Amino acid sequence: MTAAASNAPVVRVALLGAGTVGSALIDLLRSRAAQLEVQSGARIELGGIAVADLSRARAAHVPAELLTTDGTGLVTDPAIDLVVELIGGVEPAGSLVTAALEAGKPVVTANKALLASARGVALRTLARDRGVDLLYEASVAGAVPLVRVLRESLTGERIRRVMGIVNGTTNFILTRMSEQGVDYGEALAEAQALGLAERDPSADVDGFDAAAKAAILAGVAFGYDMVIDDVEREGITGIEPADIQFAARSGYVVKPLAIVEVGDDGQLAARVHPAMLPTAHLLAGVREACNAVFIEGEAAGEVMLYGQGAGGAPTASAVLGDLIDATRNVRAGTTAPVPDRLPVRLYPSSELRSPCYVRIDVDDEPGVLGQVTRTFGDHTVSIRSMEQDAQAGGARLLFVTHAARWTEVQRTVEALAALEPVRRIGGAIRIVDGPESFGTAVPVGGSAR
Numbered sequence: 001m002t003a004a005a006s007n008a009p010v011v012r013v014a015l016l017g018a019g020t021v022g023s024a025l026i027d028l029l030r031s032r033a034a035q036l037e038v039q040s041g042a043r044i045e046l047g048g049i050a051v052a053d054l055s056r057a058r059a060a061h062v063p064a065e066l067l068t069t070d071g072t073g074l075v076t077d078p079a080i081d082l083v084v085e086l087i088g089g090v091e092p093a094g095s096l097v098t099a100a101l102e103a104g105k106p107v108v109t110a111n112k113a114l115l116a117s118a119r120g121v122a123l124r125t126l127a128r129d130r131g132v133d134l135l136y137e138a139s140v141a142g143a144v145p146l147v148r149v150l151r152e153s154l155t156g157e158r159i160r161r162v163m164g165i166v167n168g169t170t171n172f173i174l175t176r177m178s179e180q181g182v183d184y185g186e187a188l189a190e191a192q193a194l195g196l197a198e199r200d201p202s203a204d205v206d207g208f209d210a211a212a213k214a215a216i217l218a219g220v221a222f223g224y225d226m227v228i229d230d231v232e233r234e235g236i237t238g239i240e241p242a243d244i245q246f247a248a249r250s251g252y253v254v255k256p257l258a259i260v261e262v263g264d265d266g267q268l269a270a271r272v273h274p275a276m277l278p279t280a281h282l283l284a285g286v287r288e289a290c291n292a293v294f295i296e297g298e299a300a301g302e303v304m305l306y307g308q309g310a311g312g313a314p315t316a317s318a319v320l321g322d323l324i325d326a327t328r329n330v331r332a333g334t335t336a337p338v339p340d341r342l343p344v345r346l347y348p349s350s351e352l353r354s355p356c357y358v359r360i361d362v363d364d365e366p367g368v369l370g371q372v373t374r375t376f377g378d379h380t381v382s383i384r385s386m387e388q389d390a391q392a393g394g395a396r397l398l399f400v401t402h403a404a405r406w407t408e409v410q411r412t413v414e415a416l417a418a419l420e421p422v423r424r425i426g427g428a429i430r431i432v433d434g435p436e437s438f439g440t441a442v443p444v445g446g447s448a449r
């Protein structure tokens with residue numbers, strides 16, 4: 001990093017990782033050096049960059065002379081004041097962050113996998129005990145400012161629910177399915193061609209990425225230490241065009257949601273799943289790979305934060321904000337506020353009640369509808385509306401239930417699958433904030449067979 005001719009004190013940064021985000025951060029540090037010096041009161045200089053492979057070809061702005069594969073040596077070097085971890089994953093990132101914090105060096109990270117693990121809980125405790133910053137604004141929704149807003153601006157608020165679209169890949173896929181009528185496979189292939197989805201897309205489409213982010217959000221919004229395994233998770237791979245079409249003609253849009261909410265007794269329920277949202281809901285308009293988080297507070301009401309949830313430059317921008325904060329704090333001998341965390345008391349999300357949509361393909365035989373509706377009733381799931389479409393040699397039944405426990409809906413679906421005339425159970429999707437009256441319903445029993 002070229003040093004400006006100034007008398008400002010120097011803060012030396014170890015950068016761990018020079019991939020998509022690390023490389024973008026190096027670029028921002030270089031192009032904004034003068035501005036950063038004014039904002040942070042110090043000259044932020046790179047003291048070294050740890051990577052896995054020294055022989056890898058890199059962008060011209062990545063200074064080759066600073067590269068090393070010795071991450072531990074770099075973070076423990078007495079010349080280093082501050083560490084930015086952009087390797088990802090639990091190890092070796094966890095050990096390197098531990099080494100930095102134990103040496104009293106503030107750490108900035110974007111690593112959701114680490115933060116949402118038991119290791120992450122231990123690292124937050126270590127940082128607090130040592131009085132050192134551990135900042136992670138970029139870990140949930142890239143450039144969307146969330147952590148600082150929740151931790152500082154809304155710190156006096158009693159938050160009831162945080163509901164977000166925090167995975168851009170799945171939002172892109174569902175947006176394409178909704179707006180272009182393509183199926184899941186075609187939308188995924190397009191996301192992969194655009195670099196929005198990995199060759200193995202499981203982390204995104206099976207909900208792991210969003211679950212890690214939900215766990216981090218639970219900590220920041222509600223003050224509970226939550227890990228990824230505390231989050232109930234369902235992916236988007238079962239969504240079919242028929243579900244999307246039903247949602248569209250019924251005033252809904254299917255979105256990949258992460259939801260954390262608190263009950264009156266302080267228990268937390270956290271879940272990730274595709275959901276039908278009314279088209280009038282603010283999150284329904286969050287399209288393509290964008291992210292947004294919708295916060296419902298008792299006094300503040302509804303607050304929504306929206307923006308680019310991933311990508312090198314947007315994520316590096318959030319990292320840079322933390323880096324400036326940490327630099328200011330190092331100079332002032334202070335740290336960012338870290339409220340005490342409580343051990344989480346979980347409420348099973350599957351016990352929460354919501355209206356649900358269920359799609360069933362059946363043989364076209366007399367008495368089938370009666371069997372199907374009785375099965376809903378046997379599981380205390382009451383039906384709000386039903387549509388029936390003719391299929392080749394059969395019928396498609398599309399139900400919307402009144403608010404019901406998700407466990408009961410799942411048991412209903414299992415029991416339906418065991419009925420002889422049922423060919424296939426398609427989607428079963430929760431409806432979030434659905435209105436009571438629902439589209440073009442056929443009264444139950446109205447087309448009795």
Ligand SMILES: NC(=O)c1ccc[n+]([C@@H]2O[C@H](COP(=O)([O-])OP(=O)(O)OC[C@H]3O[C@@H](n4cnc5c(N)ncnc54)[C@H](OP(=O)(O)O)[C@@H]3O)[C@@H](O)[C@H]2O)c1
Binds near residue numbers: 018021054069088
């Ligand atoms: N990409 C995004 O849009 C995005 C958005 C939000 C948050 N994040 C988070 O940001 C972090 C970085 O993501 P990324 O996309 O930049 O990852 P990436 O492109 O895969 O880069 C990872 C970097 O870590 C280096 N590395 C791997 N193992 C290492 C080791 N043992 N020691 C030292 N360096 C090692 C790699 O070195 P080589 O270059 O030699 O391979 C590479 O430079 C992750 O925690 C990710 O979850 C990313």
